[in-house]
Each structure stands twice: as structure tokens, then as C-alpha cells.
Amino acid sequence: MNTTYWVAGGFIYRRIDSIVHRFDARVKLLLTSELVALSLLSFTITELAIALGSTLTIAALAGILKRMGRTLLFSAGFSATIFIIDILVGYTIIEAIVYSMRFIAIVGSTSIFFLTTSPDELEQVMRWFKLPRDLIFAYVTAVRFVPVLMLDALQIMDAQKSRGLEVEKGNIFKRIKNFSPVLIPLVVNAVVRSGELAEAMEVRAYGAVKKPTMLYNFVMKNSDKIVAILSAVLMIPTLYYFLFLV
Amino acid sequence: MIEFYDVSFRHQNGIMALREINLKIETNTLTAIVGENGAGKTTLVRHINGLLKPSQGKVLVFGEDTKKQSVARLSRKVGIVFQNPDHQLFSDTVENEILFGLRNFGIEEKHDRLEWALEFFDLSRYRNVSPMLLSGGEKKRLCFACVLAWDPDILILDEPTVGQDHKHKEKIVLMINNLLQKGKTVIIVSHDLEFLWPQQPRTLVMSQGKIIADGNIAEALSNDSVIKQANLVRPQLLALAIALTLKPPRNVAEAAKVLAR
Numbered sequence: 001m002n003t004t005y006w007v008a009g010g011f012i013y014r015r016i017d018s019i020v021h022r023f024d025a026r027v028k029l030l031l032t033s034e035l036v037a038l039s040l041l042s043f044t045i046t047e048l049a050i051a052l053g054s055t056l057t058i059a060a061l062a063g064i065l066k067r068m069g070r071t072l073l074f075s076a077g078f079s080a081t082i083f084i085i086d087i088l089v090g091y092t093i094i095e096a097i098v099y100s101m102r103f104i105a106i107v108g109s110t111s112i113f114f115l116t117t118s119p120d121e122l123e124q125v126m127r128w129f130k131l132p133r134d135l136i137f138a139y140v141t142a143v144r145f146v147p148v149l150m151l152d153a154l155q156i157m158d159a160q161k162s163r164g165l166e167v168e169k170g171n172i173f174k175r176i177k178n179f180s181p182v183l184i185p186l187v188v189n190a191v192v193r194s195g196e197l198a199e200a201m202e203v204r205a206y207g208a209v210k211k212p213t214m215l216y217n218f219v220m221k222n223s224d225k226i227v228a229i230l231s232a233v234l235m236i237p238t239l240y241y242f243l244f245l246v
Numbered sequence: 247m248i249e250f251y252d253v254s255f256r257h258q259n260g261i262m263a264l265r266e267i268n269l270k271i272e273t274n275t276l277t278a279i280v281g282e283n284g285a286g287k288t289t290l291v292r293h294i295n296g297l298l299k300p301s302q303g304k305v306l307v308f309g310e311d312t313k314k315q316s317v318a319r320l321s322r323k324v325g326i327v328f329q330n331p332d333h334q335l336f337s338d339t340v341e342n343e344i345l346f347g348l349r350n351f352g353i354e355e356k357h358d359r360l361e362w363a364l365e366f367f368d369l370s371r372y373r374n375v376s377p378m379l380l381s382g383g384e385k386k387r388l389c390f391a392c393v394l395a396w397d398p399d400i401l402i403l404d405e406p407t408v409g410q411d412h413k414h415k416e417k418i419v420l421m422i423n424n425l426l427q428k429g430k431t432v433i434i435v436s437h438d439l440e441f442l443w444p445q446q447p448r449t450l451v452m453s454q455g456k457i458i459a460d461g462n463i464a465e466a467l468s469n470d471s472v473i474k475q476a477n478l479v480r481p482q483l484l485a486l487a488i489a490l491t492l493k494p495p496r497n498v499a500e501a502a503k504v505l506a507r
Binding site: 152159161162164165180181189 | 292295317318325326328330333334347393
């Protein structure tokens with residue numbers, strides 16, 4: 001479970017003071033979208049290496065390289081599966097490498113956004129896109145609940161181990177069955193907690209007015225504008241190259 | 247016997263939770279661990295059944311190093327009743343919940359142990375009810391029953407009085423006394439000093455991962471700087487005794503006798 005916690009930590013936002021964390025959330029979303037587009041349009045190992053290199057450079061500037069490493073290590077398992085399936089269905093080794101590398105590059109670039117954007121900023125971005133309020137609330141709450149559920153899972157695991165449960169014992173089917181004493185309380189707690197949260201929101205007048213006021217609103221700084229323009233300036237010829245010249 | 251030798255523990259996030267703990271807890275004793283939130287109380291007791299292994303130093307339980315033992319093997323001897331019942335209840339019935347530990351530890355006399363636990367903790371009428379449908383206090387009692395059913399040599403109670411009414415607090419006292427009579431070792435982690443006071447346990451006061459006082463509850467809680475550092479409020483009878491410079495009475499009846507003189 002500690003390994004799971006270690007891997008899961010790679011998907012969770014932590015407040016750090018870095019140049020990338022200070023960017024406006026919309027700029028971070030733009031950078032991520034550009035990197036995802038770059039990964040999707042790349043069809044050679046060199047192009048994908050450039051896309052992945054750009055992602056890792058931004059991650060290094062954001063101080064999240066180690067945590068992104070965990071995410072990439074986790075996705076390497078899926079990437080290997082993609083590689084094997086591609087080979088089995090008749091793709092060449094180079095093509096299989098490209099597809100599995102592309103998966104890693106997409107995971108890396110989306111991680112930049114989620115590892116550097118707080119749930120509050122995420123909410124603001126979604127509001128900026130004028131998404132329905134209930135949908136925003138449900139999504140942001142789900143994101144906020146991830147660390148809480150992880151902590152719950154660890155505590156439940158400890159409690160059941162103390163009652164003689166050995167999850168690592170037996171074959172794969174036995175091991176899956178061994179998890180039921182952990183999963184049942186975890187799901188029940190999550191359902192109970194969501195019910196309590198709904199009541200707590202209702203008593204604080206959630207949904208009472210159609211347009212609630214907000215404490216924070218987006219303010220794009222000059223540095224944000226410069227980064228957005230620079231990245232767009234770099235991206236336009238890149239897109240032109242991929243769409244019309246390759 | 248539980249022994250801690252120079253035990254320090256650092257969490258994965260880098261926070262030092264225990265600092266150079268040296269401690270011996272003799273068999274067949276009652277020990278209370280008190281202190282403010284985050285003092286390291288729960289971290290300390292989790293070392294006894296091997297859920298946590300020390301970053302430095304070693305913990306011996308009945309002479310065996312916990313680093314070399316599995317949690318399941320240690321738990322046969324060391325039962326922990328955790329603070330939050332919702333973190334452990336999962337079975338379809340109360341009966342199956344109690345049987346879970348008995349099956350895991352391969353205990354033969356399951357039926358007798360089950361009946362004893364149901365009876366002692368007032369749970370017989372709920373034996374076929376889902377644990378999820380019990381009240382908070384009943385869930386807590388079920389957790390006691392689950393652990394005591396396999397009869398561990400050492401029992402650790404993490405905040406046992408939370409959500410319990412007076413009648414069931416008395417039941418916990420009765421349970422502790424029974425266990426002590428049977429030669430067991432009981433460790434209580436609690437903020438409820440009023441509950442602990444009449445039991446007169448050996449008391450360890452913790453603050454910032456260290457044991458800052460260790461002794462009889464009256465001695466441990468008499469020092470003003472300890473009380474201040476650990477953010478504690480003295481039990482009323484002790485506070486009264488200190489104010490009147492009397493020998494601390496164990497209960498109200500003793501206090502009344504002293505004051506009547």
C-alpha cells in the first residue's frame with residue numbers, strides 16, 4: 001500500500017512556489033494543450049523526444065520533476081502494454097515505440113496542468129469556460145477528495161492488518177478477495193461523507209442564488225500574457241509544419 | 247514486556263513523529279498515553295504491533311524485534327482498537343465482523359469467543375444486523391468485541407471513550423480491570439483525563455514526538471510546565487488537590503472524606 005501511496009502522490013497537487021505554479025491557470029492550460037497537441041501530431045521518435053523533452057523542461061521549472069517521474073513510472077506499465085498489443089496486431093517495432101512513447105508524452109503533459117493547478121484554480125478555469133455550476137462543484141470536490149480517500153484507505157488497511165488480514169497472501173484471485181475488507185469500508189465512508197457534505201452545503205445555502213459572488217477572479221499579469229504569446233508564437237509554425245509540411 | 251530503544255520515526259513526508267523514545271512497559275500493567283493532537287501518541291502505539299517500523303532504534307515485544315515480524319503475527323499478541331470504527335467494519339453481520347479476526351488467526355474455539363464477546367459488549371441482539379446500521383457507540387463496542395474475541399496479551403485502546411455514554415464507560419473500566427486480572431497489558435491512548443484519573447495508570451505525557459513526563463498519573467500531571475507544554479487540562483480532583491495542597495483523592499468519595507476532616 002505504501003507503494004500505491006507513493007505512486008498516487010504523483011497525481012496530487014501540492015502547493016509549491018515556482019515560476020510555473022505562479023502562472024495564470026489559463027496559461028497553464030494553454031501550455032498543456034500545446035504539449036498534448038505536439039504529442040498527438042508527432043509521428044517519429046525524434047519528434048516525440050522533443051515533445052517529451054519540452055514537457056520535462058517545464059516540469060523541472062515547476063519543481064515537480066520527481067513527482068512527475070512517479071506518474072510516468074506508473075504509466076510506463078500501460079505504455080508497455082500498448083507496445084505489446086501493437087506488436088501482436090502487426091505494427092513494426094518503430095511504430096509500436098512511437099505509440100507507447102506518445103502515451104507517455106500525453107500523460108506527462110497533462111500532469112503538468114494537474115500537478116501545478118490547485119483545485120481552486122481548476123474551479124476558476126471551469127467557471128471561465130462557463131460550465132454548469134453543479135458539474136464544476138462535483139468535479140472539483142472529486143479532485144479534492146482524492147488525498148482524503150487515500151488517507152482513509154491507508155488507515156483502513158492498517159486496521160484490517162491489525163485484525164490478521166494479509167492482503168499479499170495467496171494467488172491473484174485470493175489477493176483480490178483479500179481487498180474486500182478494505183474496499184467496503186472505503187466505499188461506505190465515501191458515500192456517507194458525500195451525504196454529509198451535501199447536507200453541509202445545503203445548510204450553507206448552496207444553490208440558493210443563481211449567480212453566487214466569488215472571492216477570487218482571474219487577473220492575467222503581464223508575465224502571463226508574455227508566456228501565452230510566446231508559446232503561441234512557437235506553436236503556430238510547429239502546427240503548420242505538422243499539418244501541412246509533413 | 248514492550249521495550250523501545252532509541253526509537254525515532256520519520257514519516258514519508260519528512261515529519262519527525264517520534265524522537266529518541268526509550269521506554270519499557272511491563273506485562274500486566276495499565277499505561278496511559280496522553281498529549282495534544284499530533285504529539286505522536288498513535289504513532290508510538292502503531293510501533294507495538296509493527297504497523298510502523300522505527301526509522302532508527304528498535305522495538306521489542308516479548309523480546310522479539312518488531313522489524314523481523316509480520317503485522318499479522320504481532321497482532322495475534324497485540325490487539326489495537328482503533329479510534330474510528332468506520333475504518334474497520336465491513337461484514338454483513340455483527341457476528342461475521344467478530345468472526346473475521348478469529349478466522350484470520352485460526353482460533354479453534356470460535357463459538358465460545360463469539361458468544362462471550364456478544365454478551366460482554368451488549369451486542370447479542372444485533373448479531374444478525376449489519377454493523378453499518380449500528381449507532382456510533384455500538385460500533386465502537388463492536389470494535390472492542392472484535393479485538394478482545396481473539397484474546398490478545400496486549401490491548402491498545404485508541405480513544406476508547408469517544409462516543410460512549412456513562413454506562414458504557416463503566417463497562418470499559420470493567421473490561422480493563424478484567425483484563426488486568428487475567429494478566430494482560432493494557433495501553434490507553436486518550437484525551438479523556440477524567441476517565442483515566444480513577445484508574446490511576448502509569449502515565450506517559452507526549453509532546454512533539456517525545457515523552458516529557460512518565461510516572462503515576464498524579465506525578466506526571468502535577469508539573470505545570472508539562473501541563474502547559476502538552477496543552478492538557480488536569481483532572482478536576484487533581485486540580486482541587488493541588489489547589490488545597492492535599493494528597494490527590496482517587497475519586498469523589500475519597501475527596502469528600504478528606505474534605506470532611
